[in-house]
Amino acid sequence: MNQNATRLGKKKLLRVKMSVIIAVFIVLFFGSFNFGRYDGISLWNVVLIFVNKVFPVHGDWPKSFETVVLYIRFPRIIAAVLIGGALALAGTSYQAVFKNPLVSPDILGASAGASFGAALAIFNSFGAVWVQISAFIMSLIAVGCSCFVGGRIKRDPSLALILSGIFVSSLASALVSLMKFLADPLDKLPTITFWLLGTLSNITLTDITWALIPMAVGAVPLILLRWRLNVLSMGDDEAKALGIETKRLRFVVILCSTILTAASISIGGLIGWVGLVIPHLARTIVGSNNKILIPAAIIIGGSFLLLVDNFARSLSSVEIPLGVLTAIVGAPFFITLMLRGKEAS
Amino acid sequence: MVFALKNGVCGYAPNKPILKDINFDVSSGEVLCILGANGAGKSTLFKSMLGLIPILNGVLTVDNESIAGWSRAEIARTIGYIPQANNPPFSYSVLDVILMGRTAYLGLFASPKKEDEEIAEDAIRQLNISRLVDKRYQELSGGEKQLVLIARALAQLPKILIMDEPTAALDFGNQQMVLNQIHKLSQNGLSIIMASHFPDHAFLYSHKALLLKDGGIYSVGRPNDVITEESLRDLYAVETKIINTGIQPRYAATDASDIKICVPLS
Numbered sequence: 001m002n003q004n005a006t007r008l009g010k011k012k013l014l015r016v017k018m019s020v021i022i023a024v025f026i027v028l029f030f031g032s033f034n035f036g037r038y039d040g041i042s043l044w045n046v047v048l049i050f051v052n053k054v055f056p057v058h059g060d061w062p063k064s065f066e067t068v069v070l071y072i073r074f075p076r077i078i079a080a081v082l083i084g085g086a087l088a089l090a091g092t093s094y095q096a097v098f099k100n101p102l103v104s105p106d107i108l109g110a111s112a113g114a115s116f117g118a119a120l121a122i123f124n125s126f127g128a129v130w131v132q133i134s135a136f137i138m139s140l141i142a143v144g145c146s147c148f149v150g151g152r153i154k155r156d157p158s159l160a161l162i163l164s165g166i167f168v169s170s171l172a173s174a175l176v177s178l179m180k181f182l183a184d185p186l187d188k189l190p191t192i193t194f195w196l197l198g199t200l201s202n203i204t205l206t207d208i209t210w211a212l213i214p215m216a217v218g219a220v221p222l223i224l225l226r227w228r229l230n231v232l233s234m235g236d237d238e239a240k241a242l243g244i245e246t247k248r249l250r251f252v253v254i255l256c257s258t259i260l261t262a263a264s265i266s267i268g269g270l271i272g273w274v275g276l277v278i279p280h281l282a283r284t285i286v287g288s289n290n291k292i293l294i295p296a297a298i299i300i301g302g303s304f305l306l307l308v309d310n311f312a313r314s315l316s317s318v319e320i321p322l323g324v325l326t327a328i329v330g331a332p333f334f335i336t337l338m339l340r341g342k343e344a345s
Numbered sequence: 346m347v348f349a350l351k352n353g354v355c356g357y358a359p360n361k362p363i364l365k366d367i368n369f370d371v372s373s374g375e376v377l378c379i380l381g382a383n384g385a386g387k388s389t390l391f392k393s394m395l396g397l398i399p400i401l402n403g404v405l406t407v408d409n410e411s412i413a414g415w416s417r418a419e420i421a422r423t424i425g426y427i428p429q430a431n432n433p434p435f436s437y438s439v440l441d442v443i444l445m446g447r448t449a450y451l452g453l454f455a456s457p458k459k460e461d462e463e464i465a466e467d468a469i470r471q472l473n474i475s476r477l478v479d480k481r482y483q484e485l486s487g488g489e490k491q492l493v494l495i496a497r498a499l500a501q502l503p504k505i506l507i508m509d510e511p512t513a514a515l516d517f518g519n520q521q522m523v524l525n526q527i528h529k530l531s532q533n534g535l536s537i538i539m540a541s542h543f544p545d546h547a548f549l550y551s552h553k554a555l556l557l558k559d560g561g562i563y564s565v566g567r568p569n570d571v572i573t574e575e576s577l578r579d580l581y582a583v584e585t586k587i588i589n590t591g592i593q594p595r596y597a598a599t600d601a602s603d604i605k606i607c608v609p610l611s
Contacts, residue, residue, distance in 0.1 A: 006479055007440075007478075007479065010479075095435075096435075099433075100434055101434055101435065224453075224454040225453070225454065226456075227451075227456035227457070228448070228453075230437065230441060230445060231448050233433060233434060233435055234433050234445065235431075237395075237426075237428065238426070238428055240395070240396070240397055241397065241420075241421060241424075241425075241426035242421055242426075242445055242448045242449065242497075243416075243417050243418035243420070243421030243422070243448045243449030243501075244417060244418075244448060245417055283435070287436070287438070288435035288436050288437050288441075289437060289438070289441050
């Protein structure tokens with residue numbers, strides 16, 4: 001009886017933790033409208049402006065507030081939440097598939113492939129939309145290559161995939177360097193470089209609408225299959241003996257995670273560390289069971305990128321590239337987590 | 346229930362079979378102990394029985410029905426596998442690990458429900474390990490992990506348990522604890538197939554012994570008949586003296602008048 005009581009207590013504690021995670025996210029979400037160079041928009045005004053969109057209310061805010069809130073900050077905040085959540089989800093899933101908590105969503109070449117796609121499009125003077133599409137497609141192709149090569153290596157399947165991922169990543173990176181070397185140093189080289197640094201400053205609602213489709217395609221199956229990731233992470237033989245068609249499940253998880261990663265990178269540029277750090281952080285809070293870990297990681301990922309992006313756009317007079325800031329925040333943070341090395345029970 | 350392999354050929358590649366002409370059967374309540382030197386093909390045989398590698402020839406049957414067309418989930422509902430205890434990369438709770446045994450009964454998008462937790466509780470009670478439930482799996486000792494893995498296999502509600510050297514890496518006390526549990530499970534009607542490195546374990550706990558050598562069966566039968574000084578010399582290249590201890594067996598498994606033990610001489 002006593003044990004049942006402690007287990008019930010643990011379940012209750014988990015529920016409290018999830019509520020706190022969600023509450024922090026909501027506060028951050030609305031608070032983020034206040035960050036930026038255009039000052040003086042109160043939280044109340046933000047709420048009113050949104051309410052006004054649905055059913056008109058009487059208010060006395062300046063017209064410019066509406067523009068800033070709805071067309072500049074809203075897309076950016078939504079993008080940060082979506083990308084942060086998507087990368088955290090992809091990272092958590094990848095870690096389960098590869099049975100390794102040190103894996104990040106770009107292990108199979110998703111980032112390097114996207115970089116090459118973007119660099120190629122910029123080099124050929126394609127428009128912004130084509131840069132995104134090219135990045136997305138090249139990212140998928142790169143991961144496809146890794147899987148194709150990895151399937152041919154006669155070793156433990158996840159190790160084989162990691163090996164071929166390293167190979168594909170460095171090949172794509174070399175091609176990016178080649179593009180940079182050949183690009184016009186006054187015009188295209190800086191564009192490529194800035195794209196690679198990652199930023200959300202140019203994002204529009206249209207970008208987000210288009211990115212939402214692949215993100216939903218990637219996220220929904222992963223969220224539905226999340227409990228099975230526990231079993232898959234025990235290793236191939238055990239998972240098979242427990243009744244899982246590991247090959248098929250691994251394929252679905254890798255495909256969905258890759259689509260998520262590719263969609264994120266194609267609109268936000270290279271934003272590293274989120275997919276590695278957030279799963280760890282979430283594990284220290286809610287534990288390793290993917291049933292709870294995955295929703296927690298998505299929300300924490302969204303909150304994290306939102307917070308970092310707020311700093312990116314308000315720390316200095318010039319905007320700091322988001323990818324740079326996630327690395328500056330992420331690396332020491334990760335080391336701290338590793339050194340503390342405790343997981344929630 | 347009878348689990349059987351007929352004319353089995355096992356291996357990783359069709360042109361390079363590792364084991365040939367494998368025939369045996371295990372009925373409900375029987376313990377089959379598989380003995381053989383390292384590299385004799387025990388692991389290959391296990392992987393074939395579990396469907397982890399396709400069987401190259403022959404047929405695996407449960408009650409004379411071939412399991413060749415079964416899905417992984419169907420196999421998992423009949424055959425429980427207990428691997429050697431290892432460390433998973435993530436720190437799951439003991440209950441999380443035991444609930445994984447319910448995978449084969451859950452829909453693709455489902456996670457364990459109240460009923461599944463009750464079945465897990467039954468397994469926990471059966472093995473008497475409720476003291477472990479609230480711990481982290483990674484923090485357990487080797488013997489405790491082995492018991493948790495047995496509980497996970499029991500949550501599959503199988504008819505057959507396959508154990509890959511359940512006592513490897515366990516100390517003397519934990520070995521007996523695990524083996525006693527195995528014996529109890531067989532008395533509850535489960536068929537158990539286990540690999541072992543200790544002929545003594547076969548004497549103590551098994552109804553049948555299967556000896557593997559040179560890519561085939563060396564002999565199969567009651568432990569007292571097939572584990573002899575001669576067969577151990579052939580299998581392991583060790584001179585052994587087998588002694589009747591005069592101690593009455595606690596279990597009627599071996600239907601011997603007293604327990605035998607092996608003493609290596611060379």
